[in-house]
Amino acid sequence: MDNYLKIESLHKSYNNIEAVKNISFSIKKNEIIGLLGPNGCGKTTTIGMILGLLKPTSGKILLNNKDIEKNRIETLKKINFISPYVELPKKLTVKENLIVYGKLYGVKDINLKIDYLCDKLRLDEIIYSITGELSSGQKNRVSLAKAIINDPMLLLLDEPTASLDPETGDFVRTFIENYQNEKGNSILLASHNMSEVERLCSSVLMMKNGSIIDYGEPNKLILKHGRKNLEEVFLKLTRKNEF
Template sequence: MADMAIKVEKLVKRFGEIVAVNELSFDVRRGEICALLGGNGAGKTTTISMLLGLLIPSTGKIEILGADMLRDRYRVLSIINFSSPYVDLPKRLTSRENLMVYSRLYGIRNPKERVAGLAKDLDIDRLLDRPLGELSSGQKTRVSLAKSLLNEPDLLLLDEPTASLDPETADWVRTYLKNFQQDRGATILLASHNMSEVERLCDDVVMMKEGSIVDRASPADLLTKYGRANLEDVFLDIARGRQNAEDSEVGITA
């Protein structure tokens, strides 16, 4: 479907006897921000890794921007990008060297200007000539985010995009990402444990548990369905096996 940025059908990933992702099917429309939510071990990071082609699915189908990622992923690699605290950039290189290397890999025109512009936008100017291995976790997160924006991707995949950031910087990054998405009409798929972040940014939420989808709706519709005031309580309801507002009330009074 032309209006879908991501289309996943019956995706399975096994690691030996462990089924990390089980018959996962979902899609994300172009221009939307969608969240994958779930506890540790729900399969969020594994799913994003398969979408990127970093992991090969055991079975299933993935289409990204119209390309079959199992057969033709090189057709769209130049217009997607990602950031994750679990994927390190080379630690011995400076931040500038890292960003310049990736700029050349992505075929960026005027890479020095692009790196300088993003460094200013993300307030990492003073970090550019320091080896990445010397930076704090929050500083590395901002450099990784700059890397993910170098090619102004049509699809941005983010795993915990504000991990290790202080509240003020995290708030600023959310605003920056929202503006980037709106200005470019980009699609963003993010995995996050920050429920207020998801409520603020996302059009759609895919709730995962033990490798499967257990619910999906807009943040507002999930709040209505479960009779909750915030997504954190919805998340806890789903983790505890409650399916709707009636079940949630039973849990409260039990």
């Protein structure tokens, strides 16, 4: 299968800190890869570089064989992102936000797209609500709608179910699964929810101190490290050499 995203020897240092140290990995089409690691291990920096928000100190990021640094706008059309730490304009209604982002991403038939998103993400009841007045779960669904408004070939999910109740969390996970099956896109999922990663991801990257310390299918990693589940693998790997 083709690698849709290819990271080659990616390195980032700023403020005298080596945030990401020569990491390499790839994501194939129709694949969900999990990005795991403790806080401050370099996950957000890696995602930031893929999104073009950070300039790599060295290394390459290729999206569909095109260097992101050299084709920033072209590649951004094919990427999207969701994070609980990034919000949509609070004073706008859900529909206004979706129209704005539809326009920014050059979506052709925006009304048709909004109808599709309303249907898939249960937005009908809140479409005319003010975004800032929604509950966390509702906001999350709206952010997800924004994240898929351009039918991204690469979707970056940074803790997409953080602070959601179990029902909404499950709804989001099921949606991601179904959406990925329907569109066949590539997804990079950064999460601290190990069961979520086990459920959604075909492979997992374990990061620590800016480096990838292990990589593989969740089941194989569990077997390799002789643990019961991914959470135990995570704890074993991240606590290694620490006091």
